[in-house]
Amino acid sequence: MSLRDIARLAGVSVKTVSNVVNGYAHVSPETRAKVEKVLAELDYRPNLSARNLRRGRTGVIALALPELDAPYFAELSRFVIDAAAEHRWLVVIEQTDGGLDRERQALDGVRDHRVDGVILTPFAIGAEELAARTDDTALVLLGERIHDGPADHVAIDNVRAARDVTEHLIGLGRARIAALGAQDNSASGTAPLRLAGYRQALAEHGLPETVAKVERYHRAEGAAAMAGLLALDPRPDAVFCFNDLLALGAMRTILAAGLRVPEDIALAGLDDIEDGRYSTPTLTTVAPDKAELARIAVDLLRQRIDGRPGQPPREARAGYRLVPRESTLGR
Amino acid sequence: MSLRDIARLAGVSVKTVSNVVNGYAHVSPETRAKVEKVLAELDYRPNLSARNLRRGRTGVIALALPELDAPYFAELSRFVIDAAAEHRWLVVIEQTDGGLDRERQALDGVRDHRVDGVILTPFAIGAEELAARTDDTALVLLGERIHDGPADHVAIDNVRAARDVTEHLIGLGRARIAALGAQDNSASGTAPLRLAGYRQALAEHGLPETVAKVERYHRAEGAAAMAGLLALDPRPDAVFCFNDLLALGAMRTILAAGLRVPEDIALAGLDDIEDGRYSTPTLTTVAPDKAELARIAVDLLRQRIDGRPGQPPREARAGYRLVPRESTLGR
DNA sequence: GCGACTGTTTACAACGTTGAAACAACGTTG
DNA sequence: CAACGTTGTTTCAACGTTGTAAACAGTCGC
Incomplete structure (x- = not known):
């Protein structure tokens, strides 16, 4: 037909x-x-194949992210798909597992399929490599910051958000505030930014740092790293976890050790995944405006696709807000 | 080029x-x-548009499901994408929100884009309507059962799984076992099957039923429905929630009411989402083999795409196992 | 009654690819 | 040595769509 x-x-x-x-x-x-x-x-x-062949467009964009089953990415994907639907784009999802090879493959595989654009959440891949890519497919970086990046980029202000959380913990009167989630295996993750915000706040109040490292932002690593923090003497009386999954893992460790949250240890995360609204205690967190992130990312991509090539990269910010819950306030 | x-x-x-x-x-x-x-x-x-135009294939399949940000679907999607990648297929995800219109739109929109096949998790759409569809795109139904369905179908044995969970609760010596998650707004959800399994087990042991209904399988509804169950006199001493999200919502309500899990109320779910492994207490559940589900779904689709049309629909089963955790066993 | 103009419709070519068929060059076989 | 098969390569047409340009019909002004 x-x-x-x-x-x-x-x-x-x-x-x-x-x-x-x-x-x-x-x-x-x-x-x-x-x-x-x-x-x-x-x-x-x-027949879209024919139409696209003729028009030189595919009507499909790719969303490349580390893992779809991390709640933050799942929630974000939902919004990206919805935002893309308004431009009648379909979204194919590529999972990179945060691995360099798979991030490259995602950009490559995507090129194979000639999508109109790519929204990438980079982790392992570095700024230089992205800058050097020969592909001219429209690209938007989402959620992580590559300094003076080679492509359009949208994220929340991670440094400020981390500082806000830390100050919230300081405001509770806690003095031994640990950070959980530093990383040294990522070329472009947010960990350094969140660490910087944490440090700023502590420095302003003359408080000491305690930093626990992880490799991936998963519950299991949060649980394990928290066990390490519990073994310290004196142990922390508050922990800022760099995302909610780490925080939920940490919460499990604290509660399983017979300690109380927040009475013994106050706990805060970042991402506002739905799990944290139903944990016991509920989890204090920073809520990035995910819908806005998605909308801006899709919009930047649209402009990049429709616009003339060679425009300088643009930097955009989405909003966030601090959401205090039981894990820092009690019931 | x-x-x-x-x-x-x-x-x-x-x-x-x-x-x-x-x-x-x-x-x-x-x-x-x-x-x-x-x-x-x-x-x-x-250029895949050209190649696809010529070959009549697109190399893209669609995965249509209610919502990507429900952890079960996010985890499942991951496996579907991975399984599809082995056949060099890309996966576009369509979210239906369980609405009839959007399920139709997904099948329609998908037709617009001439994907090679569709994997659909139906919720609102009924067997008759699916049977009557004129589109001949390959279709596989995933995870829900439409009796004598019009298309290939893969799922776990929901009735048996529900019976296993209920028997596990009975085995703990609980006598007032409630079911949380019955639905009467879905034409093809799994709720009736899980309810049937629950009833079978109770009937075998001569125990009374208590059934709480919900509209959607979300934490909030689990929390609300649980409040209703707590108001009963006598209140249940065990609750089988039809999925883990409901169970986590219910757990929140129970703990917030100052009751203990499992001492006062034992709790079990179904899906084995990662959240349940890190809640306090950890959540007893049924773990469907999601990788197998995804693999079978993609494989059925492949056969349907490559095979001659007119083959009768096939029915496939994936495995599952009961995973007892703290919410029924204590620590 | 003629040219210019407007509105409507059409013929043609092209997007990049691949299946079918043709072809040339060669070696094998009867 | 003629017929045949094999290998390597090419030509041609077609997949379904749309941009360009041109054809066509009707209307207007003079």
Whole structure:
């Protein structure tokens, strides 16, 4: 069922059918009605492969992120898919596992498929390599910061957000505030930014640092790292975890050790994943405006796709807010 | 950069380049080497729109599910994407929100884009409507059961799994076992199956039923429905929630009410989402083999796509296992 | 009644790819 | 040595769409 079939049945040329389908203005009412009738009867759908071949567009964008089953990314993906739907784009998701090879593959595989653009959450891949890429597919970096990056970028102000959380903990009167989530295996993760914010706040109040490292932002690593912090003497009376998953893992360790949250140890995360709203105690966190992040990312991509090449990279910020809950306030 | 460019530079015909790209056997070693050199130099990538137009395939399948940010679906998606990657398929994700319109739209929108196949987790859409669809795109139903369905289908044995959980609770000596998660707004959800399994087990032991209904399988609804169960007199001493999200919501309500899990109320879910492994207490659940589900779904789809049309629908089962944790056993 | 103009419709080519068929060069076979 | 098969390569057409340009019909002004 192609334009040709419709044209034959309606007794007009293929191009006229195409004009009707595309809402071209100068088609006589009678012709339009006749064609539309046949279109409806046969339930015509354009063949997008052909249309895209002709137009040089695919109508598909890729979203490349470390892992879809981390709640933060799942929630974000939802918004990206919704935002893309408004531009009638489909979204294919590529999982990189934060590995350099797979991040490259994602950019490559995606190139194979000639998507119109890529939204990438980089982790292992560095700024230099991204800058050096030869592919001219539109690219937007989402959620991580590569300083003076080679592509459009959108994120929340991670330094400030981390400082806000830390100050919240300081405001509770806690003095031994640990950070959980530093990393040294990522070329472009947010860990350094969040660490910087944490340090700023502590420095302003003359408090000492305690930093626990992890490799990945998973519950299991949060749980393990927390065990290390519990073994310290004196042990921390508050912990800022660099994301909610780490915090939930840490919470499990604290509670399983027979200690109380927040009475013995106050706990805060970052991401505002839904789990944290139903844990016991509920988890204090920073809520990035995920819908805004997604909307901006898609919008930057749209401008990049529609615009002329060679425009300088743009930097955009999405909002966030601190959400105090039971894990720092008690019930 | 097309085959034509490569052909010109290599001094051969377009078709010969195509043959090299596609690994056609009868190409002389010298020609092959010459062409491959140019291919590598120009970093040639086939235009998939053109290839798909010619071949009538797109290399893209759709995964339509209610919501990507429900952890079960996020985890499942991960496996589907991985399984599809082995066949070099990309996966576009469509979110239906469990709404009839959006499920139809997903099947429709997907047709617009001429994907090679669709994996659908139906919720609102009924068997009759699916059976009546005119589209001949390959379709596999995943995770929900439509009796004598019109398409290939894969799921775990929900009735048995629910019976296993209920028997586990009975085995703890609990006598007032409630079910949380019945639904009457879904034409093809699993709720009736899980309810049936729950009832079978109770009936075998002559125990009374208590059933709480919800509309959606979210934490908030689990929390709300649990409040209703707590108001009963006598209140239940065990609750089987039809999925883990409901159970985590219910757990929150129980603990916030000052009751203990499992001492006062034992709690079990179904899905084995990661959250349940780090809640306090950890959550007893049924773990469907998600990787197997995904693998089978993709495999059924592959057979459907490659096979002749008109084959009768197939029914496949994936494994599951009961995972007892603290919410029924204590620490 | 003629040219210019407007509105409507059409023919053609092209996007990049690949299956079918043709062809040339060669070796094998009867 | 003629017929045949094999290998390597090419030509051609087609997949379904849309941009360009041109054809066509009707209307207006003079």
